[in-house]
Amino acid sequence: MDLDTVRTFVAAADAGQFQEAAAELAVTQQAVSKRVAALERELGVRLFTRTPRGVRPTIDGQAFLPHARELLRVADRAVASVRTGRRPLRVDVIASRSAQAGLLRDFHRAHPGIDLDVVMLWDIDTAVGAIRSGTIDASFRAVAAPGRPLPEDIAAVRVLDEPLDLLTGPGHALAGARSVPLAELAGHRIWMPGAVPGTEWAAYYDDLVAEFGLTIEATGPNFGSDALLDTIADTPALATFMGGRTRLVWPAGHGLRRVPVTDPTPVYPHCLLWHRDNPHPALATLRAHLATATAGRATGETWTPDWALRR
Secondary structure: OOHHHHHHHHHHHHHOOHHHHHHHHOOOHHHHHHHHHHHHHHHOOOOEEEEOOEEEEOHHHHHHHHHHHHHHHHHHHHHHHHOOOOOOEEEEOOOOOOHHHHHHHHHHHHOOOOOEEEEOOOOHHHHHHHHHHOOOOEEEEOOOOOOOOOOOOEEEEEEEEEEEEEEEOOOOOOOOOOOEEHHHHOOOEEEOOOOOOOOHHHHHHHHHHHHHOOEEEOOOOOOOHHHHHHHHHHOOOEEEEEEOOOOOOOOHHHOOEEEEEEOOEEEEEEEEEEEOOOOOHHHHHHHHHHHHOOOOOOOOOEEOOOOOOOO
16 A cells, blocks of 8 residues: 555545645645545545535545554654664673673663663674674674684674683682682683584683683583572582673572682683674764773783684
C-alpha cells in the first residue's frame, strides 16, 4: 500500500477539505484527488462523500481511518529506528562483568543522552559478521590472532590493556603472596574451563603457555563464573587467571585472593572493532571517549602475544 496515498487520506479526513490537505502536504489539490482516488480503487470502497463545506469520510472511510493512522505511526517508527543518530548504538561485549562492559558503563555515565544497546556475542567471527551486516555497530575483541586478519572494511584500535591477576582460594600455596613473578607460576595448575579452541582468548592463553611454560587446564564443562569461583575456593591445588578489571562477587566465606602477576605482567589487549563506513555519530563519540580514557593502562614490564594489535 502506497503510504503517500494513506497520508493524503488522513490529511484530507482531518482537514475536511482537499484544498487544505493539499496545502498541508505541499501538493496540488488535483494531486490530492488523484491519490484519494487511487486509494479508493485499491481498497474497492469510497472513502469520502462530498458536502457543501468540503468532504467527510464515508462509513468505510471512518472504519479505515484509525488503521491508516496506525500505518503512518508504524512507518514513522521504522524510519526513526534506522535514521542516523536516532537509533541506539549497538555494542558487543563478551560478558556483563567484563572489563569491556565496564568501559561501556563509563561511557554511558559520561554521555547519558546516548542510547545504548549492549549485546553479548561468543567469538570474533560472529562479532565481525554482525558488524559487517549492520546488526551491531562495534565490538570489543582481542585482535588479530595468527592467520586470522580482519577484513579490510573493519577498523580496529587497541583501547585497554587489562592486567591479569592470579585468583586463588585461601588454601593455595600462593594465597598469601603480595605478588608473584610470572615465571614462578610454572608447575602450578591453572584451571580455565571455557577456553574454547579457535577463540581469541584461547589463542592468547596458548601463547602465554608456550612462552612461559605454564600449565593451563581447560578440562570439564564451563558452568560459568560462580561455579569456577566455588571450585577455586575449595581446591587448594587450583588457581585461575582473572582480569584485573573483571567485576566478580563471591561469598565472604570463600576467602578468595587476587594476586598481581609481575615480571612481566600479562595484559589482555582489548580492542574496539567497527565498520569503516558506519556513519552513526555516537560511534565517533565512543571512539573519542575511549581514546582519552587512561584507566587500565598497565605500567612497568608487560607481556602480550606477538599478534596483538599494537597501540
